[in-house]
Amino acid sequence: MANDGLMEYLRMPSFIKTFSEATSLNELRIPPEFVALHGANLPFDCRLITLLGRRSFPVRVLNIASGCHFHAGWSDFRITNEIVHHDVLTFTMVDAGVFLVKRYNPRTGCPPLGDLQATGYGDSDHSDAPDVDTSNDYVPTQSEGGDSSDGDDYASDAGVLDEDGCPTFTVTFDSSNINGTLEIPMAFWRRHIRMISLQDPVYFNVNGDCWFIILDHNETKIWVKRGWRRFKERNNVVVGVRCHFKLIDRNEVQFYVWFDRP
Structure with missing residues (x-):
């Protein structure tokens, strides 16, 4: 049973995005390949959880002609977590519509120091x-x-x-x-x-x-x-x-x- 749980965790669906101020200030497009494979598990109301699980952010999914997007709530998530141009983000769907989000500095490949020393983490x-x-x-x-x-x-x-x-x-x-x-x-x-x-x-x-x-x-x-x-x-x-x-x-x-x- 333990090995079954481990393999299930390692196989959780995920995608990666590089944040762009030009296209992602108010919404974030979910890769169509991810939607094609896992769209059935995407409810209208989703949640984004930060790297350390400190806080959950509600976001709504908008499905329009240009694709599937994190829409209402995305801007609050971006501003609160101080996501900036070229930040690399990974989204792992740990439950239906629940994504664990990690951020990486594109130059170092490491999480920004502020993510590890966030105010209020204690x-x-x-x-x-x-x-x-x-x-x-x-x-x-x-x-x-x-x-x-x-x-x-x-x-x-x-x-x-x-x-x-x-x-x-x-x-x-x-x-x-x-x-x-x-x-x-x-x-x-x-x-x-x-x-x-x-x-x-x-x-x-x-x-x-x-x-x-x-x-x-x-x-x-x-x-x-x-x-x-x-x-x-x-x-x-x-x-x-x-x-x-x-x-x-x-x-x-x-x-x-x-x-x-x-």
Whole structure:
């Protein structure tokens, strides 16, 4: 069942647009190829969700001779999120008429810094505000981290790389580690992700819901510094739950997360 959910997420329909002030100030044309394939799932009233899931924006779909457009509500979405000329936007339909929208700087291929430090983000359930369980002073002990090895003999979950090329690590939570924070195996990070990316936030995706995570590290360990307590509570991570973290984007550092529950 977990693998079925993962593949469903990875196959969610999506499209990409480069924003143009000349054509998209008041409406945004949805690619006709997307409409041809998925138009039956486009209701009159849709919703756009920002990268971090902080806020939902209602938009109405207008179908006219020139094509299908996000119309009423698009301008408010554009202005509120400060979308500017040549911004690259991706739209992933996570539910019927519900799109998760990500923005990228066309020169760097990365989300603008302002998207990661937006005012008011600390009020969200997905906030990077300090957690009691993951404070600035927290350093994992040698015994923490579940069954995710941080040694040189780390091996990805059996069969995962052969299946889709996405490496995965797994942690089982028990009484010894449930009250701490999540460790990411150092060997996993060294093998699959640039070390400089430790300075940037990472994202955990659970069936289209994005969680903003801040890491910390020393010479031998990598752990979640901010955001783990909220993620754990909202996703009911308790003793006996086995969490799988699949790396689906090595540049922006995104993990798809699913759970095996007792």
